[in-house]
Amino acid sequence: MQALELFTKACSQYQEASDLPREQGERAVRLFREAAELFEQIARSGFEHPDVYYNLGNAYFKVNDLGRAVLNYRRAERFTPSDPDLAENVRAAKSKVLDQEPDRRPPELVRTLLFWHYETSLLFLAKVALGCYLLLCAALSAYFFLRKAPLRWLAKALAALTVALTLSLALRFYHDKTQRVAVVLAAEAPVRTGYSEKEAAKFTVHAGTELLVEDTREVEGERWLKVAMSKDRRGWIRGDAVEVVQERPVAQLGPKP
Numbered sequence: 001m002q003a004l005e006l007f008t009k010a011c012s013q014y015q016e017a018s019d020l021p022r023e024q025g026e027r028a029v030r031l032f033r034e035a036a037e038l039f040e041q042i043a044r045s046g047f048e049h050p051d052v053y054y055n056l057g058n059a060y061f062k063v064n065d066l067g068r069a070v071l072n073y074r075r076a077e078r079f080t081p082s083d084p085d086l087a088e089n090v091r092a093a094k095s096k097v098l099d100q101e102p103d104r105r106p107p108e109l110v111r112t113l114l115f116w117h118y119e120t121s122l123l124f125l126a127k128v129a130l131g132c133y134l135l136l137c138a139a140l141s142a143y144f145f146l147r148k149a150p151l152r153w154l155a156k157a158l159a160a161l162t163v164a165l166t167l168s169l170a171l172r173f174y175h176d177k178t179q180r181v182a183v184v185l186a187a188e189a190p191v192r193t194g195y196s197e198k199e200a201a202k203f204t205v206h207a208g209t210e211l212l213v214e215d216t217r218e219v220e221g222e223r224w225l226k227v228a229m230s231k232d233r234r235g236w237i238r239g240d241a242v243e244v245v246q247e248r249p250v251a252q253l254g255p256k257p
Contacts, residue, residue: 002045003042003045003047006038006039006041006042007038007039007042007051007052007055009038010035010036010038010039010042010055010059011035011055013031013032013034013035013038014031014032014035014055014058014059016031017029017030017031017032017035017062018062028062029062029063032059032062032063033059033063035055035059036056036059036060036063036068039052039055039056039059040056043056043248046248048079048248049079050076050079050080050083050086051076053072053073053075053076053079054072054073054076054083054085054086054089056068056072057069057070057071057072057073057076057089057093058089060072061089061092061093064096065207066093066096066097066207066208067183067184067185067186067207067208067243068185069093069208070090070093070094070097070183070208070210071183071185071243071245073086073089073090073093074090074181074183074210074245075245077090078121078122078176078245078246079121079123080121081118081119081120081121082119082120093208094208096208097206097207097208097209098206098207098208098209099205099206099208099209099229101209101210101229102229102230104212106118114168116128116165116168117168117171117172122169122172122173122176125165125168125169125172126169128165129162129165129166129168129169132158132161132162132165133162133166135158136155136158136159136162139151139154139155139158140155143155176246179212180212180213180244180245180246180247181210181211181212181213181244181245181246182210182211182212182213182225182227182237182242182243182244182245183208183209183210183211183242183243183245184205184206184207184208184209184210184211184237184241184242185207185241185242185243186207186240186241186242187206187207188204188205188206188207189204189205189206189237189238189241189242190202190203190204190237191203191204191205191227191229191233191234191235191236191237192235192236192237193235193236194236195217195219195224195226195236196219199236202233202235203229203233203235205229205237209229211225211227211228211229211237211242212227212228212229213225213226213227213244214226214227214228214234216239217236222238222239222240223238223239223240224236224237224238224239225237225238225239225242225244227242
């Protein structure tokens with residue numbers, strides 16, 4: 001109930017800011033930031049929902065905080081990867097990012113043929129795989145008692161489908177656990193040759209850029225991430241300059257608009 005109250009209040013402030021005339025821009029920015037704070041409270045309390053992250057991304061995008069906008073859009077994508085509104089907002093945010101990133105997505109043909117693997121959430125895929133397994137058990141039981149040829153073919157088809165979905169689920173789970181993506185939150189941040197401020201900067205990244213995380217180190221109380229933009233562009237970046245998409249927001253608390 002507390003999360004629902006915060007969500008309702010945040011949406012109300014977001015809508016109020018959206019309805020303000022252009023000449024009241026400063027007040028609109030303040031309201032968008034207040035709405036973002038409320039959505040952040042919901043996320044940090046442990047309540048995860050795609051609408052929370054979607055609205056949080058929208059609020060940050062309205063105040064031109066590209067890093068946090070992209071971060072929360074990506075978190076929403078983990079629940080609703082095929083949402084067209086979300087995809088359009090990601091494109092709008094990424095179009096303003098200064099760095100040119102390589103396209104890490106599989107070819108479009110592959111994404112189309114394996115739509116269940118790329119266009120569904122991990123939870124939905126797990127539910128479908130479980131459903132196919134239960135149907136397979138029912139078909140095998142029916143064939144054992146009735147010995148009808150159609151039931152045998154049905155069981156074979158369900159077995160093949162169950163194996164394919166289970167394999168897809170395992171690959172998705174492995175990918176989510178091993179391939180971490182960090183979004184740059186700082187306006188700009190150097191990527192260095194080593195995990196120290198004394199190391200030379202190899203290149204600079206800007207807010208909204210996404211980097212693959214390869215390693216993490218704690219050095220004298222500071223967190224450093226080894227990141228890669230491409231095969232030949234990698235190095236170390238301060239942990240406070242980025243945030244990892246797959247990591248849940250840390251608790252720190254005293255409907256689409």
